[in-house]
Amino acid sequence: MNQKSLLSVRNIHKTYDGDGFKVDALKDVSFALEEGELVAVMGTSGSGKSTLLNIISSLDKPTSGTIELKGKVMDNIFVEPHATHYRRENIGFVFQSFHLLNDLSVEENIAIPLILQGDSEADIQQKVQNMLQLLGLANWRKKRPTQLSGGQQQRVAIGRALITKPPLLLADEPTGNLDYNTSKEILEALVEMRSSLKQSMIMVTHDPNVAVYADRVLFFHDGQIVDQYVSRGKRDIDPILSIFKNMMERSA
Ligand SMILES: Nc1ncnc2c1ncn2[C@@H]1O[C@H](COP(=O)(O)OP(=O)(O)O)[C@@H](O)[C@H]1O
Numbered sequence: 201m202n203q204k205s206l207l208s209v210r211n212i213h214k215t216y217d218g219d220g221f222k223v224d225a226l227k228d229v230s231f232a233l234e235e236g237e238l239v240a241v242m243g244t245s246g247s248g249k250s251t252l253l254n255i256i257s258s259l260d261k262p263t264s265g266t267i268e269l270k271g272k273v274m275d276n277i278f279v280e281p282h283a284t285h286y287r288r289e290n291i292g293f294v295f296q297s298f299h300l301l302n303d304l305s306v307e308e309n310i311a312i313p314l315i316l317q318g319d320s321e322a323d324i325q326q327k328v329q330n331m332l333q334l335l336g337l338a339n340w341r342k343k344r345p346t347q348l349s350g351g352q353q354q355r356v357a358i359g360r361a362l363i364t365k366p367p368l369l370l371a372d373e374p375t376g377n378l379d380y381n382t383s384k385e386i387l388e389a390l391v392e393m394r395s396s397l398k399q400s401m402i403m404v405t406h407d408p409n410v411a412v413y414a415d416r417v418l419f420f421h422d423g424q425i426v427d428q429y430v431s432r433g434k435r436d437i438d439p440i441l442s443i444f445k446n447m448m449e450r451s452a
């Protein structure tokens with residue numbers, strides 16, 4: 201395999217230093233993401249997963265360390281207006297709560313990023329219709345988010361995140377609000393996007409049933425990557441459970 205690295209996270213430290221508290225949320229975190237790869241970041245609550253995604257997406261500033269995208273050090277992305285530009289051009293974000301606009305239809309929600317970037321009406325129509333097909337939402341395009349199931353709403357959110365073809369999709373507990381079967385449906389949709397759009401993704405989760413869908417799992421504990429598992433698409437949960445258990449025992 202001759203794959204190119206899309207993202208390099210290098211020696212990231214993050215300390216939250218406030219009135220009477222100091223938290224080292226990330227301690228020297230480094231890893232690379234290949235193009236088209238789906239990496240899961242797995243760890244317990246408070247291990248630094250959301251902080252990591254917020255730094256990669258320039259919503260939060262690291263205390264030290266660098267982010268490289270396509271071989272270039274992104275040295276000004278933590279300052280506006282560069283942060284907003286960097287995010288618009290490079291990052292799609294999917295959250296646990298869907299963050300859809302309830303006054304707009306499904307197709308209008310998906311179209312928002314295209315309107316913001318000034319696409320023509322014809323382009324918007326075509327891109328949105330393609331995305332609706334890809335996500336199996338064509339019959340729901342005129343509906344409001346409140347008329348949809350949780351799984352359908354999350355598919356709309358994925359469509360909105362990917363409609364501008366960002367190089368990187370970040371998903372923070374994307375199935376955290378969904379039941380087991382709906383979670384599977386969403387994970388299948390993400391894996392399908394990874395294959396059909398060659399979409400690179402980082403997905404954060406505390407759940408081994410979610411991590412099993414990734415190509416590679418990074419195990420986070422107490423702000424550090426303590427282990428890694430390369431699954432290459434094999435959906436075998438046992439090695440993930442066993443690494444996770446060892447990690448928890450070592451720290452107990
Ligand atoms: N804005 C903040 N101010 C202070 N501490 C924070 C802030 N955000 C996160 N933390 C702390 O940093 C650590 C990592 O948090 P987080 O990245 O949200 O973990 P996770 O997403 O893995 O549950 C936790 O101890 C959390 O309390």
Ligand SMILES: [Mg+2]
Nearest residue numbers: 249250251372
């Ligand atoms: Mg979190």
